[in-house]
Amino acid sequence: MTAHVFCGPTLSPDQVLAAFPAAVPHPPIRHGDSLRLDVGPGDQVLIIDGVFHQAASVRHKEILALMAVGATVAGCSSMGALRAAELNVYGMIGVGEVYRKYKEGLLDADADVAVTHTQGPEVEQLTAAMVDLESHLLDAHLAGAVDGAERAAIAAVLREVHYTERSPQRLATLEAPGIAGFRSWLAEHPDLRGAKHRDALTALRLLAEGAFQPTDPGAWVEQDWRTGHLAEWIDRHAGAVQGTRRISSLAQRQYQQIFDPDYPQRWRDRVLAWIAGEPSADGCTASQLLESAKRAAADSGLRVQDLTTEQRRRWLTAAEDATLDAGEALGRLLVRSAGSGATPPGRDRPAPPPDAATVESVARAYSVNDRAAALGVDVHRLEFGAVRRYLMQLWRLGESTTEECDAAARDRGFRGFDGAVEVCRQFILAELGEDLWRHLA
Structure with a gap:
């Protein structure tokens, strides 16, 4: 315990x-x-x-x-x-x-x-809490330093002072019936502790x-008391400890979103299982998950053939819209429209245990960022185009169009390619190697 x-x-x-x-x-x-x-x-x-x-x-x-x-x-x-x-x-x-x-x-x-x-480590109180002042007033009243009417009048004056200004210096300037007696009593009891x-x-x-x-x-x-906000808070604050660093669950997943070549399939399986109402994707083939998700979508009134061209093209590339069969087109549309990986579907399910290699990689990236910052290189100020080109090369997108890049990012749980580029910033220096980024200092 x-x-x-x-x-x-x-x-x-x-x-x-x-x-x-x-x-x-x-x-x-x-x-x-x-x-x-x-x-x-x-x-x-x-x-x-x-x-x-x-x-x-x-x-x-x-x-x-x-x-x-x-x-x-x-x-x-x-x-x-x-x-x-x-x-x-x-x-x-x-x-x-x-x-x-x-x-x-x-x-x-x-x-x-x-x-x-x-x-800082030693927290020093600078102002007095109203509950403590009222506690002191009660003790002063019981000791006969102020009467009942004076106690009420002093409390009313103190309540008019903003909590950030209830300092000893400000209290010394206040006017109220009997307040002089209260100040004298406080001076005689300098170590008095209040209600808190x-x-x-x-x-x-x-x-x-x-x-x-x-x-x-x-x-x-x-009951259903958990919310997407709570899931996001847990994502950002819980996680694993590597040395003196806490590596959040969010950072771990973001690293996998960027660098794990198998992440798109895992993300697809998770989204389709969630839509289908399955407890997890374990034990189901990709085709089974797709069929179950299609049935769930149809039960909700969603069929790809009922969508307008504009609606389909919001989530499918021109080539996909022209060549994919209706089932696969719907599957990709469902996965890409599921939202950001920051609040993954199935948020009420236990998060997977931290992957040691991922935790170590994120910690290494943060350490490199610290060294770079000491040399004047801020990952948040790296040229967007350079990071974008690196990510396109990493994902082997070649000369892909903007919509094709967005589709690739959405297949990994991002809302779009630009968002993936911003996430990539925090890891890119460690992946490039120190010799390549030191010249940026």
């Missing part, structure tokens, strides 16, 4: 490890971070802090994806409290005062827990004690 903790600035990694030495601390969670975790039944994920302003925040379905594979997910204090209140009915566990207030509707704004902080910190320590204690028992996420797991 592994316990992952996303933290900072509410708790630092050192504070997390002091409370629970077996934990694996991570920086504040952002979009994609949870998808890079290798988790399963028995693993636990505690979300304390997360980003939402400077980067995309963790999506709800990213968290559902963790729970769907059997991981236990809990949240508290900040981003964790927000997501736990929103996903509690799906099985996410919420801890603490801040979570309770969101769940009961006493809080409803992200800004109530938001703060600004520094970037208390909740985080509580959650860590419960995590260390094994109090977070796996929850049955319920019937939603069996």
Whole structure:
């Protein structure tokens, strides 16, 4: 079992490890971070802090994806409290005062827990969260530093300040009945920790004690909750690790789309199996898949003979339109119109395991790109025509027309040849060899 903790600035990694030495601390969670975790039944994920302003925040379905594979997910204090209140009915566990207030509707704004902080390994908080200020106000009221009316007036003034400006310097300039007494009380309690910190320590204690028992996420797991967006996020963020690099599933497939001569047939089989409603292409011949896909298309009212010339020529070359029989023409039309390989058909099926040779090739390409960048060669600024000529030569397209090049790219899951050229950029330097590209520096 592994316990992952996303933290900072509410708790630092050192504070997390002091409370629970077996934990694996991570920086504040952002979009994609949870998808890079290798988790399963028995693993636990505690979300304390997360980003939402400077980067995309963790999506709800990213968290559902963790729970769907059997991981236990809990949240508290900040981003964790927000997501736990929103996903509690799906099985996410919420801890603490801040979570309770969101769940009961006493809080409803992200800004109530938001703060600004520094970037880097040591996250330093620069502003105060509204939930912490209100927690301090309550303590000051209980200590007699402010009365009830003053507490309410100060809270109202603080709420008018944007979360990015709730710094000690700005707070020193605010005017409200009783605020001088509140400032004096804060000065006498400089090490006081607010609600977020208390909740985080509580959650860590419960995590260390094994109090977070796996929850049955319920019937939603069996429903059609996965989307193309989630498939694309997993594609971009999950993957294999090679040395210090993470090689995404997307990068692995893109490399195969460009360089694997057998990829067009595999892509065709996968698309036709998906259209035919087959669980996979295994055990079916190419002709069987085509016949099954043709029947499924006909059941949906699609027959190639019913299409206009313009519709056929959108996906078939002039030569194909003139010479292919109706069955094969329909097969190619179905495959080429299936869309980009970025969200492949059958997205709910398990992805194939990483191919070691592909992972190594992509990692090598990225390393070459790094060396080239140090010499002033940016793969994104390579001449488009040069990359295009390389790809035409690689795919043996000779003097093919634009529509023939597009057809070849669509047979590999691209939307068109220009898109394939753009993907090829990230791999081309490693394939050319260092002697050939160094003169570009």
